[in-house]
Amino acid sequence: MARYQLLYFPLRGRGQATRYLFIDKGIVYEEINTGNNWVEDFKPKMPFGQAPLLKDLENGFEIAQSNSMIRYLGRKEGLYPEDIKEAAKVDMICDHIEDIRGPYVRMIYQNYENGKDDFVKSLEEKLQYIEKLFKAWGTDYIASKISFADYNLLDLLDDLVISSATCLDAFPTLKAYYDRMASRPALKKYRESEEFKKMPVNGNGKQ
C-alpha cells in the first residue's frame, strides 16, 4: 500500500530527487499527475500555488516546496544524519545544489538561447567546490551513509550532464560519486526503464 503521494507534472523537474529516494529505499508511493486540469483542480489547493506537493498518507500531512519535501523524507525515513556535523555537510551541499538549480531553471525557462553557454561555463567554478569538499571528506556519499541529499545531487548531476556531457570530466571524485549513485541496483534498474527514459527533463522541452 502506498505510504506517500507525489503530486507533480509528468516530468523530472523538481520531483525527481524525491522519486529517486522512494525508488532506492523501496518506499511505495503513488504519483498524481497535476498536469490534468492544473489551473482548476490543483493550483488553488497548493500551499504556494505550485507543484510538487508531497502527501504523507500515514498522518495526512502535506508538504510543499521540493527541498522541504525531501528533507521531511530524510527525517522520517532515517536518511538525515544524526551527527550535527554530518547533517551540516548534507545541508550545505543541498544549499549549494539550490545555488546551481536556481540559475539552471531560470536559464531553461527564461533565457535558454542566450543563456545556456554562460550557464555551462559557470559550472566549472560551481562544481570544483563540490569536488574539493568530496576529496577532503573522503566518504562514498555526502555523509558517511546515504542521505536525502544524495538523491538531490544525483538528480542535479543528471540535469547538468544532459546540458553539458563533459561538465564532470575535470572532476574525477564527483564523477565517481555520480557513477556510484547511478549504479545503485534499484536506481540503475529504474534509470534503464522506459518510464524513466521517456520522462521529459523539463516542462518546455529544453535541456
Ligand code: 0HH
Ligand atoms: N520552489 C518551488 C519548489 O522547489 C518551485 C516549484 C515550481 O517551480 O518546489 N513549480 C512549477 C513546476 S516546476 C509550477 O508549479 C517547473 C515545470 C513547469 C512545467 C509545467 C507547467 C505547466 C503549467 C500549466 N508551475 C506552475 C505554476 O506556477 O502555476
